[in-house]
Amino acid sequence: MLARSLRSPRLLAAPLRSQFVAAAPKPLSLRTVTTDAASASVGAVPSDAEQPFTVTLPNEVFEAYELDAPSRQLEVTKSQLRQMYFHMTSIRRMEMAADSLYKQKKIRGFCHLSTGQEAIATGIEHAITKEDAVITAYRCHGFAYLRGSTVKAVIAELLGRKDGIAYGKGGSMHMFCKGFYGGNGIVGAQVPVGAGIAFAMKYEDKPNTCFALYGDGAANQGQVFEAYNMAKLWDVPVVFACENNKYGMGTASNRASALTEYYKRGQYIPGLKVNGMDVLAVKQAAAFAKEYAVSGKGPLVMEFVTYRYGGHSMSDPGTTYRTRDEVVNMRSTQDPIQGLRKRILEWGVLTEDELKQVDKEARQLVDKEVVEAEESPVPDTNFETLFKDIYVPGSEPRWTRGRTAEETHYY
Numbered sequence: 082m083l084a085r086s087l088r089s090p091r092l093l094a095a096p097l098r099s100q101f102v103a104a105a106p107k108p109l110s111l112r113t114v115t116t117d118a119a120s121a122s123v124g125a126v127p128s129d130a131e132q133p134f135t136v137t138l139p140n141e142v143f144e145a146y147e148l149d150a151p152s153r154q155l156e157v158t159k160s161q162l163r164q165m166y167f168h169m170t171s172i173r174r175m176e177m178a179a180d181s182l183y184k185q186k187k188i189r190g191f192c193h194l195s196t197g198q199e200a201i202a203t204g205i206e207h208a209i210t211k212e213d214a215v216i217t218a219y220r221c222h223g224f225a226y227l228r229g230s231t232v233k234a235v236i237a238e239l240l241g242r243k244d245g246i247a248y249g250k251g252g253s254m255h256m257f258c259k260g261f262y263g264g265n266g267i268v269g270a271q272v273p274v275g276a277g278i279a280f281a282m283k284y285e286d287k288p289n290t291c292f293a294l295y296g297d298g299a300a301n302q303g304q305v306f307e308a309y310n311m312a313k314l315w316d317v318p319v320v321f322a323c324e325n326n327k328y329g330m331g332t333a334s335n336r337a338s339a340l341t342e343y344y345k346r347g348q349y350i351p352g353l354k355v356n357g358m359d360v361l362a363v364k365q366a367a368a369f370a371k372e373y374a375v376s377g378k379g380p381l382v383m384e385f386v387t388y389r390y391g392g393h394s395m396s397d398p399g400t401t402y403r404t405r406d407e408v409v410n411m412r413s414t415q416d417p418i419q420g421l422r423k424r425i426l427e428w429g430v431l432t433e434d435e436l437k438q439v440d441k442e443a444r445q446l447v448d449k450e451v452v453e454a455e456e457s458p459v460p461d462t463n464f465e466t467l468f469k470d471i472y473v474p475g476s477e478p479r480w481t482r483g484r485t486a487e488e489t490h491y492y
């Protein structure tokens with residue numbers, strides 16, 4: 082039966098690949114959730130930097146699936162806005178420093194930058210606490226920094242130095258700190274792990290959540306759906322958060338995904354699409370998601386609509402599968418840092434000079450910590466060092482294999 086069907090001329094006909102190859106690249110589909118971060122309104126702004134005031138986000142920032150969308154009104158303070166601006170600017174500076182060090186061949190191996198996507202790490206961090214958890218893929222430097230690390234520890238890790246966040250032994254894709262579970266190179270693998278972290282929180286009766294971030298490419302992985310299933314069955318307080326930056330390596334999302342509405346992918350799990358270029362929308366949505374998950378309603382699927390300015394990794398110029406115009410257009414019209422800057426000025430939160438001062442602080446911080454990272458020594462070159470820092474002290478197995486039997490390390 083099977084053999085006959087395999088012989089059938091229809092199944093052996095030329096695959097459809099030629100059609101895909103010949104097809105002209107589709108323009109980015111129009112979205113109802115825009116990525117314009119500027120237009121929002123505000124009432125009276127108090128002079129006290131710590132006094133909250135109300136901001137109303139634009140109409141299009143959220144789109145909900147099987148869910149009442151969060152309120153578009155949120156309370157912020159001047160100092161929070163300043164801090165968010167500082168965080169996004171520092172991440173961008175840090176990524177630019179990594180780019181430059183890579184081009185000088187001081188950083189080797191894999192390196193994926195998040196330039197353009199800074200509002201997601203920043204908005205989430207400003208909505209959760211250090212008792213909550215975050216896990217993501219390899220585009221992880223900004224998350225590692227905001228979760229509690231330093232620019233120095235991130236850059237030193239990239240340089241393979243002792244003061245790195247993983248003592249110089251992990252590199253770009255393997256950054257961890259308290260409340261941050263990496264830094265994962267296997268596409269999609271962090272999603273079930275994130276569900277497990279959130280399951281542990283529920284099991285231990287902790288009022289916390291885990292944001293499990295993944296890309297639009299990773300969203301097609303089978304294990305993502307397995308994690309959705311178990312999380313819904315057990316009402317696990319996990320937030321599945323897709324960073325839809327429109328490309329998975331060199332493939333546009335609409336060529337790889339039969340359904341590009343990633344927030345509806347959970348089917349039986351409610352979803353929320355968010356303008357991922359608007360840091361206030363991200364903050365508001367992340368706070369809503371945490372509240373939703375922790376209240377016992379179970380998981381939520383989020384989609385942050387965003388854009389990656391650079392190539393997929395350092396070896397990709399990022400211009401062969403998309404036009405330069407598209408990148409220039411996104412940078413000049415939807416940039417998350419410029420969007421917040423414009424609001425801050427319009428609302429009279431800070432003056433132009435005060436914003437320049439924040440820019441300077443971010444630049445000085447990154448410059449200083451990059452110098453310190455470069456001064457950090459390389460890890461000791463012995464086997465002891467190689468097998469250290471893999472397990473939580475006290476939880477080591479009896480031995481770990483080396484390349485050969487002679488290199489087996491006994492703890």
Ligand SMILES: Cc1ncc(C[n+]2csc(CCOP(=O)(O)OP(=O)(O)O)c2C)c(N)n1
Nearest residue numbers: 220266267268296297298299326328329330
């Ligand atoms: C299981 C697995 N398959 C393939 C790869 C190679 N790979 C690395 S990144 C990537 C694309 C992922 O794209 P996306 O999830 O959209 O994340 P982005 O890079 O856009 O942040 C692929 C296919 C991998 N690392 N792991």
Ligand SMILES: [Mg+2]
Nearest residue numbers: 296297328329
């Ligand atoms: Mg992607």
